[in-house]
Amino acid sequence: MKKLAVFLLLPLLAGCSSITVLDPKSTTGEEQAYLIWFSLGLMMIVLVVVFVLFARFVIKYRYTEERKNDIPEDVKGNLKLELTWTILPIILLIVLAVPTIAITYNQSPKMAAEADDGIDIGVAAQQFTWTFSQPNGKTDQNKLVLPEGEDVTLHLSSKDVIHSFWVPALAGKIDAIPGRTVTYEIKHLQKGTYRGKCAEYCGTQHTNMVFEVQVVSKKAYQKYLKEMK
Ligand SMILES: [Cu+2]
Known part of the structure; x- marks a missing residue:
């Protein structure tokens, strides 16, 4: 338990304010920090959606006395859902790729x-x-x-x-x-x-x-x- 607390407190103990990568002092560094925040933001959206759905299903379909003999109905495919979880990640990846490629190519070392x-x-x-x-x-x-x-x-x-x-x-x-x-x-x-x-x-x-x-x-x-x- 003590170890876990120390682990969770690590970011605070390490003093995030000294991570100079996130406090850039050049336009080049600002663009790089922007990419970090941008991808972090997108990840947080995905994380929140997944965690909310996860919590909802865990509560909704939990084991109860009344349902202990319930056998769920057999379902074969759901076109709407499958399209959603195929197309949404593609869109997210494109949104992430555009600034990443633009900034990375523009900044990469040259001859x-x-x-x-x-x-x-x-x-x-x-x-x-x-x-x-x-x-x-x-x-x-x-x-x-x-x-x-x-x-x-x-x-x-x-x-x-x-x-x-x-x-x-x-x-x-x-x-x-x-x-x-x-x-x-x-x-x-x-x-x-x-x-x-x-x-x-x-x-x-x-x-x-x-x-x-x-x-x-x-x-x-x-x-x-x-x-x-
Ligand atoms: Cu060296």
């Missing part, structure tokens, strides 16, 4: 040539650090400084094994793969300091492969670019 404009940032992953290169050639380790309100195009590569670039507040995970450059856009950044980490187990020090993204004012960003390399 360098197709990428739109934005501030080009080199992201080189290596056991167990991140090296970020700014457009003017300035590099920094485990610290990425970006200007607010802008779009950024990341050019991800890896020097050894597969790593994964993840800043929960800004966007989903993007793999950094040795031997190729993957391009990913994060749109309209909001000011703030966000934690990032490698999200692909890449070796003994994987857990220490963390970094910080500082989205600062445009003025502060220009100043940062001019600082000594």
Whole structure:
């Protein structure tokens, strides 16, 4: 009983407010959070319908003294019901698929040539650090400084094994793969300091492969670019 209570309280103990994926600080992250809420909403509708019907039937057809010798009538098919539970899920899946496909395709990592404009940032992953290169050639380790309100195009590569670039507040995970450059856009950044980490187990020090993204004012960003390399 105690274990069950702890299990049920887990979401509260974990403090849902710190799930930054649901408090996005970029347009890209907002679209991803929208998909999470949208699919959750649809699921809740299905869940409520199923649970209400389930409760109703459990009560209505429960075992009673009067009905203990009742043998239910044989029923063979019900066209209306069968059409309903075939067509409704199809409609639900289409409703779910349209925004999911639209947003996922629009956001998926691209080859360098197709990428739109934005501030080009080199992201080189290596056991167990991140090296970020700014457009003017300035590099920094485990610290990425970006200007607010802008779009950024990341050019991800890896020097050894597969790593994964993840800043929960800004966007989903993007793999950094040795031997190729993957391009990913994060749109309209909001000011703030966000934690990032490698999200692909890449070796003994994987857990220490963390970094910080500082989205600062445009003025502060220009100043940062001019600082000594
Ligand atoms: Cu890694």
